[in-house]
Amino acid sequence: MDKPKVVLxxxxxxxxxxxxxxxxxxxxxxxxxxxxxxxSALHFVGAATWSALSGHPVSTExxxxxxxxxxxxxxxxxxxxxxxxxxTDMLAKAAHGLADDLLTNTLLTARCPVVFAPAMHTEMWEHxxxxxxxxxxxxxxxxxxxxxxxxxTGVDTGKGRLPDPTEIFEVCRRVLARGxxxxxxxxxxxxxxxxxxxxxxDPVRFLGNRSSGKQGYALARTAAARGARVTLIAANTGLPDxxxxxxxPVGTAVQLREAVLKAAADADAVVMAAAxxxxxxxxxxxxxxxxxDGKEPDPIxxxxxxxxxxxxSAERARPGQVVVGFAAETDDVLANGRTKLARKGxxxxxxxxVGERKTFGSEENEAVVLGADGSxxxxxxxxxxxxxETVWDLVAQRLA
Numbered sequence: 104m105d106k107p108k109v110v111l112x113x114x115x116x117x118x119x120x121x122x123x124x125x126x127x128x129x130x131x132x133x134x135x136x137x138x139x140x141x142x143s144a145l146h147f148v149g150a151a152t153w154s155a156l157s158g159h160p161v162s163t164e165x166x167x168x169x170x171x172x173x174x175x176x177x178x179x180x181x182x183x184x185x186x187x188x189x190x191t192d193m194l195a196k197a198a199h200g201l202a203d204d205l206l207t208n209t210l211l212t213a214r215c216p217v218v219f220a221p222a223m224h225t226e227m228w229e230h231x232x233x234x235x236x237x238x239x240x241x242x243x244x245x246x247x248x249x250x251x252x253x254x255x256t257g258v259d260t261g262k263g264r265l266p267d268p269t270e271i272f273e274v275c276r277r278v279l280a281r282g283x284x285x286x287x288x289x290x291x292x293x294x295x296x297x298x299x300x301x302x303x304x305d306p307v308r309f310l311g312n313r314s315s316g317k318q319g320y321a322l323a324r325t326a327a328a329r330g331a332r333v334t335l336i337a338a339n340t341g342l343p344d345x346x347x348x349x350x351x352p353v354g355t356a357v358q359l360r361e362a363v364l365k366a367a368a369d370a371d372a373v374v375m376a377a378a379x380x381x382x383x384x385x386x387x388x389x390x391x392x393x394x395x396d397g398k399e400p401d402p403i404x405x406x407x408x409x410x411x412x413x414x415x416s417a418e419r420a421r422p423g424q425v426v427v428g429f430a431a432e433t434d435d436v437l438a439n440g441r442t443k444l445a446r447k448g449x450x451x452x453x454x455x456x457v458g459e460r461k462t463f464g465s466e467e468n469e470a471v472v473l474g475a476d477g478s479x480x481x482x483x484x485x486x487x488x489x490x491x492e493t494v495w496d497l498v499a500q501r502l503a
Contacts, residue, residue: 106135107279110177110213112186112206113153114193115143117256118222118265122187123148125268126156129275137177139206141193162205177205178212183279186210188222188265189247191233197245198236216278216286218246220271220346225261244285246330248274248347270324270346277328277488286330287499293331294366295323296377298338300356304403305388313457314378316340318429318468318487322374323348325491329499334366338377356380356408367415372425372498375412376453383408416448425450425501427494431457437471437479444473451475451497453490472497 109129113122119140129136138153138161150161178184186193186206193206197219202208210217219240227233228250237247248271253264265271297319301309320342323335327347334349338359344350351366353359356379367373382405392400412428419426426449432439433456440454455470469484472493480497482490 106133107182108180109134109136109275109279110181110184110209111136111138111157112184112189112193112209113138113140113144113148114186114188114190114206115141115146116188116190116222116265117147118188119144119147121265121268123152123156125185125187125271126153128268128272130157132272132276137181139177139209141204141206175208175212178209179214181209181213181215182282183216183218183275184210184213185218185220185271185275187218187220187268187271189219190221191223191227191230194219194221194233194236194240194247198239214284216246216282216284217244218248218275218278220248220265220274221250221263222265223250223263224255224259225263228263241289241330244289244330246274246278246286246289246328246347248327249332249349251344251346266346267343270343273324274328274346277325281329286328287503288326288495289330291331291371291502292334292369293326293498294334294336294363294370294373295319295326296336296338296359296363296375296379297323298340299378300338300359300380300408301354302356302380302383302408303387304384305390305392307391310380310382310384311339312378312380314338316342316377317466318490319374319376320345321487321491322376322494325488325495329495334370336362336366336377338379356383356411360409360411360414363411363415364420367420367424370420370424371502372427373415374427374494374498375415375449376429378429378431379411380408382406410447412447412449416450423502425498427451427453427498430454433457437473440471440473444475449475450501451494453494 136157138157153161251264251266252262298316299312299314301311303309324345326333351362385404385406416426428449430443444452452473468487470482472480482493
């Protein structure tokens with residue numbers, strides 16, 4: 104089979120060196136990659152490096168190899184165009200249809216999915232002009248990944264850092280797998296919770312669960328690849344931040360509730376994949392609970408945590424908001440799932456069987472997605488991203 108053809112555009116920012124790692128991941132995973140840098144990008148990484156890593160000649164000019172019409176052919180033949188890093192200047196040129204070099208010409212002739220991974224200083228990203236350009240590109244169907252938060256050039260820190268190349272690769276892989284040029288979640292804001300809450304007993308102990316957060320992260324990555332603006336409420340996962348996702352770390356069920364309610368205020372969909380503790384200790388011991396010789400420990404009194412899924416289902420933050428819950432069951436899976444769906448009042452409930460060696464911590468999952476309309480959608484055992492795709496398919500249908 105022919106290798107998928109990917110155009111890697113590189114614009115002139117200090118993060119250009121990170122695109123080498125993205126290029127390596129794309130080529131090693133079987134993609135035919137053509138690198139198209141801007142002239143300013145070559146100040147950071149030379150043409151020889153791009154040629155050696157991609158196996159293709161590198162040019163910035165429309166005047167090179169004119170007989171092959173590269174400014175037209177490169178974009179026409181591509182299965183995916185990814186621009187990483189995408190500077191403020193590049194986003195502005197792309198939004199306004201300028202074509203003064205090979206990369207901007209390629210963007211205009213591409214009829215495949217296009218992904219931008221911005222990298223710039225926080226003030227530049229937040230400027231109204233940049234935000235309007237990003238909104239324009241997203242409205243036209245491009246996937247513009249949200250920048251990461253972290254160390255920038257010099258001593259500056261903030262939002263504007265290029266996401267990890269491994270995570271950008273995951274977005275590219277998902278976009279290519281879908282093979283559509285019009286992301287079905289573009290213009291949507293979705294909230295996903297993932298991981299497991301922890302309820303402190305004392306400074307060193309807590310009540311928790313086995314959730315790894317991998318399913319929630321798969322949901323977040325998949326939604327970003329489908330064009331959504333994604334807020335991920337992450338409870339104790341230890342996983343790397345997905346590219347293009349705003350991550351809000353939390354610890355307890357109460358903290359998760361506060362974060363979800365805040366993020367859901369303008370969300371089109373909320374997917375509650377986190378394993379939220381039903382109970383928490385009534386009292387927190389300020390010092391480590393000690394063993395006492397010859398005595399049994401004092402009983403731990405538990406109190407109920409808030410039912411976040413039922414709360415957001417009953418009080419939708421906006422009309423038409425779609426709410427999805429997850430139900431981890433150990434027996435009578437579908438019967439318990441139907442009962443829970445009715446009690447919670449959500450639109451969809453993802454029901455799966457869990458246990459010591461099932462689902463938690465695994466890369467795979469299987470489930471049945473129950474709908475409030477009586478529907479049942481079975482998802483066979485497979486990668487968690489496959490379940491994520493099915494969930495977003497069902498959400499997109501309801502949003503439409």
